[in-house]
Amino acid sequence: MAQRLPSVDVLLVGFGWTGAIMAQELTEAGHDVLALERGSWRDTGTDFAPSFIQDELRYRYHGHLFEQTAQETLTFRNTPDQTALPMRRLGSFLPGTGVGGSILHWNGQAFRFLPYDFEIRRQTAARYGEAMIPADMTLQDWGVTYDELEPHYMRWEELCGIAGQAGNVKGQKLPGGNPFEGQRSKPYPTPPMKQTYGPALFGEAAGSLKLHPFPCPSGNMSQAYTNPLGVSMAPCTYCGFCEKFGCGNYSKASVQTTILPVLMQNKNFTLRTECEVTRINLDASGTHATGVTYVDAHGNEFEQPAELVIVCAYILHNVHLLMTSGIGTKYDPATGQGTLGKNYCYQLTPSVDVFFEDKVLNPFVGAGALGMIVDDWNGDNFDHTGLGFIHGGYIAAYMTTGRPIETELLPEGTPKWGAKWKQAFVKNYLTSMSISLMGAVMPNKVNYLDLDPTYRDVYGRPLMRMTYDFKQNELKLQDFALGKMADIAKAMHPREIKKSPRGPHYDIVPYQSTHNTGGAVMGVSRRESVVNRYLQHWDVSNLFVVGASAFPHNSGYNPTGTVSALALWAAEAIRSQYLKHPGPLVQS
Amino acid sequence: MNRRALLVLIASTTLTGAGMLAFGPLAHGQIGDFAKQERGRQLVAAGDCVACHTAPDGKPFAGNRAIETPFGTIYSANITPDAETGLGAWTEAQFYRAMHEGIASDGRRLYPAFPYPWFTKATREDVDDIRAYLRTLEPVRSVQRANEFPWPLNHRIAMAGWNGLFFTPGEFKPDKNRSTEWNRGAYLVEGLAHCGACHTPKDVFGADKTSQSYQGSEVQNWFAPNLTGDSRTGLGGWSEQDIVSLLKAGHNDRTTVYGPMAEVVKDSTSKMTDADLKAIAVYLKSLPASPADTPAAPAGNVMSAGKNIYLDQCSACHQLGGDGVKNIFPSLKGSAAVQSRLPLSVVRLILNGGHPASGPGSPNALSMPSFGWKLSDNQVAAVATYIRNAWGNTADPVSATDVKDLRQRVEAVNGAY
């Protein structure tokens, strides 16, 4: 029997990035907030200090900071006619667990989406006609606009001290920035990072092709920075242990370096770690959440009542928790009815490797978001007439790391082991780099999430089942982008290049990106979305679902800027509207 | 959420709070005493009473914190107004006698771990205000544990002898030739704030070496730095504002506070008024420099080993030139703490790391990681010697034996890494 605890005002499920944003915004407004986090407490000096964090085997390969599949995983198949099997090892994506969530081991590539993204269906149809949108592409508008989110993007960038060069401030185009970006109210809070040789060569080549290169907006600090909450971050050392690692130098934006020090001093905030929420409880009417059930580290079960429940457990757990709690109508790919689980999307990340004969690039001088970008083929920044696909992606030359085990760029025809492999490794380690695409993925009728009929988790709940494959839109975009990437690569005058496409079928084994999206999407009507424009559940008005689960499609950028802007936008609606007059914020 | 319910709740707790003060059975203060209690609250902050009088995980001011002294362990008293186990039954005169002469209500002599040799300087009015504030606290029942002292110190009468030798009761006498601000600073530093309790070296009896006042001393295996005007190891190069910032926020452009002083900042100085902090700074800046010493020169091979270790392990944060990052990573170059007479704090921070002070105005809590599990005694000695002698710094070299000794002493208290 679960022990029943005293009720709280606001309960957060998960204390990663969006959990921290919500906790800060709501405690600041004077509300009592309790966060339940399944993982443990983590602190820079103790858990990822610079004296030991550079341990590639422990963190990258043994996944010390990642969630453990023995505890929670999902099953996977490419298409509905296949039988899904459990993912027994993390591969394609690497969600986190513990205080700070996945942003603890992120890169810091800190983008906004384009205004086009939020009105993608309307704008695509207006420019190219409805016929441009294939029947199986479940494309929809988000119910919120870029202009509405702009102040929240700004707030996010200021919390995190994002380093970058603006391209469009209040309509004024600025040299060196991204000319295609949505209008910004202010420049970035800190100047861009210094580029190393590789990205600089890419920038020159892109410039020679009349493209518009700009430095990647970065959550790795280009200089010391103190955010509006009074928390300071130190300049990045370009150590190259960002992605998949915690930053020991207080130089990468994360929960620990931006919000936590202030939050832990707020008397109206309580954090309980090693408490995994297993269910969101509803009252008999099914339209009101009464709280959650959770299990602590000793296996004891508790019932935690709450007035307001906000789920911030990362997209995959957000959707799974809604499904196992029986909240909302499950999506049925056969009929297109129901909403929970639909529009699961991912990211498309082919690359072109570039090998020089004589240019020493020193890849070990790197940082998670160190690189140059071109946005000329992202979103609707170019004419898609006759191309057979919509959207696009940014092309990047990143220098994130030269870590010895993981960094392996080898030319076509190199054997996989032996003396020849060694020679090629030594010859190319210092003189090679990669150009990659952050490709958008459009929703498809048969890419979705539901519950697995066979496999169960440690609590006896069905695992979530992911059905996902690249579709025509992605494959055509990939062909197009590889051509453009090769053009830039050739303009860098290398000895040789190597194209590395993804697909044709999505493979869940190799690491690609932790940019899972959708499944509990936002939108203008309850017919086509799980949550309304404020991330409030259509059926259960005291339940908000925050994270990339709300994205109706995935754009050609990393997600966290938009995840954060949406969280801050929802927090403002909760503060200024919901808590004054609890109930649905949008009438359907 | 039911905001109205929340408001009602706040309103009702406020009412009972006020009701208790005015009419409750434990009506210690009268409503009209608010100004007095508020002055008392500030003085209690200045005295950092909460630090010693609160056990880990205990109720504030309910006592029973173990205080390690060179002579044995003392458990602090319950100073909440509980009638039986706290100060509830003490009269104003009894409380003043304790503060002024170190004698408890029942006539027993108190041990000077209770800093009455400093508190004696406080005026009667201030002591009464302190009592007024303490009497507004929630009474907590908590019986004081027996002290763990060897013979003959377990006989409190021994304290009479100690007092006779080392203690002169007497309120602070202002110096007419100095400014009001200086006098206020002196009154706090010499009195309630009892800075000398840690910063003045002690003799074998645990009494101050008055000839070396504020020249820095060993405390709980840390080194409480020199507060005199010496420009290398003291506050000579510091501005008054540097001192104020440090006491307010736990860090300034030069350095960051770690160790026991971090607790002092959190519980005491960060809660003092800016005017009082400024007065303290004015007074400290007037302390004459300690006599200059000539540190021994470090061996060349130790310096080069230390430099390599520094580059590998330390420079990412403290920077190649040792100048750190303003307000984030303390500068080692020119640092008084790094060049201090005894290298305890430096070595201890390298071995164990530490969490700095943080408070509402300064949320930063950038901790120093520990290296004790990673570097040998020789390596720690080399890097400590290096930072004490690089970039224009000078201080005695640190030996591997010093490191080994401190490692053992700290492990004895904290356990191994």
Ligand SMILES: Cc1cc2nc3c(=O)[nH]c(=O)nc-3n(C[C@H](O)[C@H](O)[C@H](O)COP(=O)(O)OP(=O)(O)OC[C@H]3O[C@@H](n4cnc5c(N)ncnc54)[C@H](O)[C@@H]3O)c2cc1C
């Ligand atoms: C290797 C890597 C690199 C990345 N790089 C970038 C990048 O460069 N740019 C970018 O924009 N994004 C990047 N991301 C993505 C970014 O980390 C996420 O977008 C962001 O962390 C999402 O925030 P969230 O709050 O939704 O989830 P999280 O930050 O993951 O937080 C979710 C929290 O909920 C907890 N939780 C889950 N289930 C439960 C439960 N049932 N009960 C209690 N607690 C629960 C989890 O333990 C976790 O702490 C990267 C991610 C990874 C893994």
Ligand code: SF4
């Ligand atoms: S590259 Fe910079 S931000 Fe990334 S882990 Fe290293 S110091 Fe931190």
